[in-house]
Amino acid sequence: MKILVVGGAGYIGSHMVKQLALSNNEVITLDNLSCGYKDAVKYGELVIGDLGDNNVLNQLFNQHKFDAVMHFAAFIEVGESVINPGKYYHNNVCNTQVLLDAMVKYDIKHFIFSSTAAIFGEPQYTPINEAHPQNPINPYGRTKLMVEHMLEDYDTAYGLKSTCLRYFNAAGADPDGELGERHNPESHLVPLILQAASGRRADIKIFGQDYPTEDGTCVRDYVHINDLCEAHSLALAKMQKTGSSARYNLGNGKGFSVQQVIDTSKKVSGKDFNVVITDRRAGDPAVLVADSTLARDELNWSPKFDQLETIIETAWQWEMNFFAQ
Secondary structure, eight states: OEEEEETTTSHHHHHHHHHHHHTTOEEEEEEOSSSSOGGGOOSSEEEEOOTTOHHHHHHHHHHOOOSEEEEOOOOOOHHHHHHOHHHHIIIIIIIHHHHHHHHHHTTOOEEEEEEEGGGGOSOSSSSBOTTSOOOOOSHHHHHHHHHHHHHHHHHHHHOOEEEEEEESEEEOOOTTSSOOOOOSSOOOHHHHHHHHHHTSSSEEEEEOSOSSSSSSSOEEOEEEHHHHHHHHHHHHHHHHHHOOOEEEEESOSOOEEHHHHHHHHHHHHOOOOEEEEEOOOTTOOSEEOBOOHHHHHHHOOOOSOOSHHHHHHHHHHHIIIIIOO
């Protein structure tokens, strides 16, 4: 197949490009490099441009007959979305609509959307399945939910089929050591901890140690980046076979506490580092764990890197290979 990966120079997108290319697909990446890196696109062609630029899209879609488009080009920082919601609504919603309109114009029928557990808001129960009420509590989550609603309407009106994949906590790195996580600024727990282990950060903070969990720290569902990418490939294959849109929650189905991630990181790295206990953050639920039963049943998806130690080992290899001086 020929697949356009929008945002393919970023963390998840670059891993997806590699997996698609190694599965004998022709992949073209569109990325404006505002958050991605040119050297992360190691497979296929990179087109530097914006998903909201009609001229770029017209040129791409005139030149290539794509079988599908995968979208990884959203801004993702929850805190920034609260401070600067306009940036998030413009890129995550308006620019995505420009892309979808171009797909309709050029009769491209299959769209895979990188969504998020943030569409659910404060959990009413865990593990969280697809039936959980959707009540996002920040602009980031609202922009993702708006696109999900938009996709339902574009399916009804234009026959544009889509699969929305709601990630919980993407983590880890390419087991080959070629790719990894390098957000700027970094806000994800695993790389932040490993920066403390490697000496790039003075300490790691635990925000609250008095939650109603086994060790008092928050519990989250970490799913390896390669397992996420595998779910995208399976979702595209199913959508093309059935001609139906779908929505799936993606996670390990296991929860690991902040303290467990810290302890496992110390074990994997062989390094000790400073851990600072500080106050809870507003809006941090005690437990966020996915119920991925639907994805497992309908996509035959089964995470291969489901052990916390394995996830951290791949991330530590990346930290050592890429950042160690």
